[in-house]
Amino acid sequence: MAAATDAHLSLIAYGDVVAGCERCALARTRTQVVFGSGSPTADLMFVGEAPGFHEDKQGVPFVGAAGKLLGKLLEGIGLTRDEVWICNVLKCRPPGNRDPLPDEIEACEPHLWRQIELIQPTLIATLGNFATKLLSGKPAGITQVHGRPQQVVLGGNAVTLYPIFHPAAALYTPRMLQVLEEDFRRIPDLLGRPAAPPPPTAPLYVPDPPVEHPVQLGLF
Numbered sequence: 001m002a003a004a005t006d007a008h009l010s011l012i013a014y015g016d017v018v019a020g021c022e023r024c025a026l027a028r029t030r031t032q033v034v035f036g037s038g039s040p041t042a043d044l045m046f047v048g049e050a051p052g053f054h055e056d057k058q059g060v061p062f063v064g065a066a067g068k069l070l071g072k073l074l075e076g077i078g079l080t081r082d083e084v085w086i087c088n089v090l091k092c093r094p095p096g097n098r099d100p101l102p103d104e105i106e107a108c109e110p111h112l113w114r115q116i117e118l119i120q121p122t123l124i125a126t127l128g129n130f131a132t133k134l135l136s137g138k139p140a141g142i143t144q145v146h147g148r149p150q151q152v153v154l155g156g157n158a159v160t161l162y163p164i165f166h167p168a169a170a171l172y173t174p175r176m177l178q179v180l181e182e183d184f185r186r187i188p189d190l191l192g193r194p195a196a197p198p199p200p201t202a203p204l205y206v207p208d209p210p211v212e213h214p215v216q217l218g219l220f
């Protein structure tokens with residue numbers, strides 16, 4: 001973790017530079033650059049894919065439905081968005097929320113490397129395939145590697161990379177949500193912190209009660 005004030009100032013200054021980025025064609029279609037949000041001295045960084053419609057409008061990552069789920073998953077392990085750093089592989093929205101293109105990833109990656117250098121997280125949770133493949137430097141997909149920490153060197157520091165499913169993938173798939181919750185539960189341990197107390201709110205996934213078929217009782 002970097003020294004508080006220096007990291008903060010450098011990150012703000014870097015954010016100002018990136019706000020005018022024209023390294024790829026997305027500069028022409030975006031509303032604004034979505035640099036990242038949270039603590040500039042966070043031990044834990046989340047890296048998603050790219051801003052969507054709401055993020056592009058508000059300039060903040062993960063504010064749509066997937067972001068709300070991310071907030072709840074964080075709450076479930078005793079953390080808030082303000083205590084971690086949240087950003088994306090791409091800092092600008094691809095039109096229509098299409099997948100990032102290889103040349104866009106290549107153009108944008110220096111911004112992510114610089115964020116990692118400045119923030120110096122000890123744990124980076126990669127959300128989904130794009131962030132996992134970019135930061136691990138390996139082609140293995142998220143289904144294969146989720147929930148398995150990897151030791152890597154990023155931004156000149158030893159970092160634990162922790163691939164997990166993207167919250168958007170879990171929005172409509174209860175089984176995926178369970179896996180994501182299980183993978184999230186290991187985060188406090190990977191941060192070297194005591195496990196979070198049980199969440200005060202209801203579980204994120206509550207299975208529907210079994211449908212009861214009324215039994216027709218005879219009158220006699």
Ligand code: URA
Nearest residue numbers: 048049050051061062
């Ligand atoms: N919102 C983001 O900021 N990133 C994603 O990857 C998805 C939604």
